[in-house]
Amino acid sequence: MQLEAQIPGGPLETKWERHRVDLKLVNPANKRKFEIIVVGTGLAGGSASASLAELGYNVKTFCIQDSPRRAHSIAAQGGINAAKNYPNDGDSIWRLFHDTIKGGDFRARETNVYRLALVANLIIDHCVAQGIPFAREYGGLLANRSFGGAQVSRTFYARGQTGQQLLLGAYSSLMRQVGRGQVKMFPRREMLDLVLVDGQARGIVVRNLITGEIERHAAHAVVLATGGYGNVYYLSTNGMASNVTAAYRAYKRGAGFANPCFTQIHPTCIPLHGDYQSKLTLMSESLRNDGRVWVPKNPGDPRRPEDIPENERDYFLERIYPSFGNLAPRDIASRAAKRMCDAGKGVGPTGLAVYLDFADAIQRLGQAEIEARYGNLFQMYEKIVAENPYKTPMMIYPAIHYTMGGLWVDYNLMSTIPGLFVLGEANFSDHGANRLGASALMQGLADGYFVIPDTIGGYLASTRFGEVTEGHPAFQEAEADTDARVKKLLRIQGKRTVQDFHRELGHIIWEYCGMSRTDEGLTKARKLVADVRGEFWENVTIPGSQADFNQSLENAGRVADYLEFADLMLLDALARRESCGCHFNEAFQTEDNEALRDDKHMCHVAVWEYAGEGKEPLFHKEPLVFEFVQLATRSYK
Numbered sequence: 001m002q003l004e005a006q007i008p009g010g011p012l013e014t015k016w017e018r019h020r021v022d023l024k025l026v027n028p029a030n031k032r033k034f035e036i037i038v039v040g041t042g043l044a045g046g047s048a049s050a051s052l053a054e055l056g057y058n059v060k061t062f063c064i065q066d067s068p069r070r071a072h073s074i075a076a077q078g079g080i081n082a083a084k085n086y087p088n089d090g091d092s093i094w095r096l097f098h099d100t101i102k103g104g105d106f107r108a109r110e111t112n113v114y115r116l117a118l119v120a121n122l123i124i125d126h127c128v129a130q131g132i133p134f135a136r137e138y139g140g141l142l143a144n145r146s147f148g149g150a151q152v153s154r155t156f157y158a159r160g161q162t163g164q165q166l167l168l169g170a171y172s173s174l175m176r177q178v179g180r181g182q183v184k185m186f187p188r189r190e191m192l193d194l195v196l197v198d199g200q201a202r203g204i205v206v207r208n209l210i211t212g213e214i215e216r217h218a219a220h221a222v223v224l225a226t227g228g229y230g231n232v233y234y235l236s237t238n239g240m241a242s243n244v245t246a247a248y249r250a251y252k253r254g255a256g257f258a259n260p261c262f263t264q265i266h267p268t269c270i271p272l273h274g275d276y277q278s279k280l281t282l283m284s285e286s287l288r289n290d291g292r293v294w295v296p297k298n299p300g301d302p303r304r305p306e307d308i309p310e311n312e313r314d315y316f317l318e319r320i321y322p323s324f325g326n327l328a329p330r331d332i333a334s335r336a337a338k339r340m341c342d343a344g345k346g347v348g349p350t351g352l353a354v355y356l357d358f359a360d361a362i363q364r365l366g367q368a369e370i371e372a373r374y375g376n377l378f379q380m381y382e383k384i385v386a387e388n389p390y391k392t393p394m395m396i397y398p399a400i401h402y403t404m405g406g407l408w409v410d411y412n413l414m415s416t417i418p419g420l421f422v423l424g425e426a427n428f429s430d431h432g433a434n435r436l437g438a439s440a441l442m443q444g445l446a447d448g449y450f451v452i453p454d455t456i457g458g459y460l461a462s463t464r465f466g467e468v469t470e471g472h473p474a475f476q477e478a479e480a481d482t483d484a485r486v487k488k489l490l491r492i493q494g495k496r497t498v499q500d501f502h503r504e505l506g507h508i509i510w511e512y513c514g515m516s517r518t519d520e521g522l523t524k525a526r527k528l529v530a531d532v533r534g535e536f537w538e539n540v541t542i543p544g545s546q547a548d549f550n551q552s553l554e555n556a557g558r559v560a561d562y563l564e565f566a567d568l569m570l571l572d573a574l575a576r577r578e579s580c581g582c583h584f585n586e587a588f589q590t591e592d593n594e595a596l597r598d599d600k601h602m603c604h605v606a607v608w609e610y611a612g613e614g615k616e617p618l619f620h621k622e623p624l625v626f627e628f629v630q631l632a633t634r635s636y637k
């Protein structure tokens with residue numbers, strides 16, 4: 001496997017501009033001769049489909065949901081970053097770039113991150129032009145708030161519904177192209193295989209989730225924007241349909257998978273309240289702008305929070321990280337909360353929670369202002385927990401939220417398979433070992449609106465394409481494989497539900513590959529996962545048939561992939577002999593229990609190549625070369 005990152009030369013600030021000029025263009029009249037498949041309609045896929053169709057390409061767009069606007073991106077709450085410096089607090093493109101590289105614990109490619117910071121401002125302009133109702137100041141300027149890992153306010157937001165508003169913008173642009181006939185929309189389809197002809201990605205095989213029919217679709221290039229794999233943990237803040245299937249099947253066809261063990265645990269989620277819960281709910285990071293995180297100083301304190309006096313509270317983030325306080329980045333804040341709970345200071349019925357308290361902010365700003373900033377989040381909390389967070393502090397605990405790992409891509413967002421591009425959360429590209437808040441929306445829209453329209457043109461204009469139709473033997477083979485796998489699942493007729501297996505897998509991965517990891521635990525988890533995987537293929541029960549709407553069958557396919565993919569995560573975690581960002585191996589920590597990187601030996605992207613059924617995957621490295629930033633110990637103190 002060749003890992004050619006295609007990083008352009010020259011000064012950092014002008015690399016992208018030069019690269020765009022160097023990329024070949026497709027003549028406008030020729031664009032209509034190309035078919036492009038886009039899988040996914042979240043912010044990355046929706047924006048890519050709309051932009052590519054606007055350019056004149058013929059686009060076929062696929063998603064699992066009944067409507068493209070139900071993609072998981074709709075759940076995003078807190079905001080999107082860009083260095084417009086409207087608050088005049090010292091922000092700049094360089095600072096956004098540097099915060100993002102540092103936030104990722106220096107495990108991302110600096111050229112990609114610089115481009116991200118650069119185009120972020122264009123995203124805001126584009127979205128304002130679309131009519132996205134970003135919050136505004138009294139004078140009309142767009143409002144900004146702070147997010148973790150930054151000392152400036154650069155997060156643009158639409159209350160706690162930023163993802164929904166941005167997705168409506170992308171969806172409107174997409175539907176305009178559907179109306180013009182430039183995008184053909186295929187909802188309720190699940191991509192189950194990637195089709196390669198002569199080593200190039202030339203199409204996909206999907207299952208029609210309503211009729212059960214298996215369909216073939218050919219194109220000149222395939223764009224995957226299929227989101228993250230956080231649901232491998234079973235309980236996560238992700239949408240229920242989020243999955244690894246499309247990315248994992250592409251991996252099995254030869255696409256390198258990068259840094260699969262980099263999974264983000266978000267510090268502020270509503271704590272788990274029972275064994276049969278199937279979903280966790282995020283409380284946006286924006287709440288840490290005004291909420292203060294604390295635990296009682298005395299372990300096991302039985303009093304209600306209102307009855308614990310000020311001098312008996314430990315505002316531990318403010319104490320340990322005085323410069324960033326409650327806005328310490330997610331990995332750091334999550335581990336600090338875990339340490340408090342491990343020391344017996346956790347609150348609530350399970351002892352696995354800390355307080356997020358708004359009393360000071362309400363006193364300072366008034367309840368109306370807090371309601372204006374976070375009203376929908378407070379309402380959501382009250383509905384779930386049945387406590388009024390304006391009066392009683394929220395209880396929060398870390399939960400799995402985002403995956404920085406993903407398919408490896410070069411600077412053009414192309415995977416190791418020519419013609420297969422990967423955007424948004426599905427790729428590994430920009431967040432290193434830890435993503436900063438409000439930067440996933442930025443990356444998804446940067447990839448879809450501003451990067452892929454240029455880079456895919458460069459590929460199409462410089463590649464020779466043979467004539468390929470859905471009748472090609474490669475499509476027949478992929479369809480037969482897919483059909484056989486579906487039938488195999490249905491034949492098992494065992495005794496345990498798909499959900500039961502998924503829950504067991506989630507427990508294992510959370511326990512051994514969650515906030516804290518050890519070699520012993522990871523090794524044990526590999527064995528446990530293998531046992532669950534073995535039992536799954538003998539004892540899973542899937543009611544219903546192949547030829548109708550069958551969500552157990554859909555989920556079974558996804559869980560089967562998670563059961564294989566989990567092993568890749570564990571292997572990756574074992575191979576990374578350091579702690580960095582979210583990956584905290586207890587053997588590598590400082591005296592203050594912070595992550596201890598090994599820049600000499602581990603400053604690389606870990607990329608895994610599928611080696612065949614039952615074989616250990618092959619390991620490759622993309623060295624990370626830092627020309628423009630200096631590697632430093634990450635400190636938020």
Ligand SMILES: Cc1cc2nc3c(=O)[nH]c(=O)nc-3n(C[C@H](O)[C@H](O)[C@H](O)COP(=O)(O)OP(=O)(O)OC[C@H]3O[C@@H](n4cnc5c(N)ncnc54)[C@H](O)[C@@H]3O)c2cc1C
Nearest residue numbers: 040041042044064073077078079191227424425438440441
């Ligand atoms: C609760 C919550 C709040 C968040 N808030 C923020 C925030 O405030 N700011 C921020 O920057 N980030 C936030 N994030 C992260 C951010 O929302 C996601 O990273 C981002 O929306 C992912 O976008 P995407 O387009 O890559 O994928 P998604 O939005 O996940 O879209 C994936 C698409 O792929 C399709 N798909 C998947 N698999 C298949 C398949 N096999 N076949 C066909 N289609 C498939 C789906 O149908 C869907 O259309 C939040 C995340 C969560 C969970």
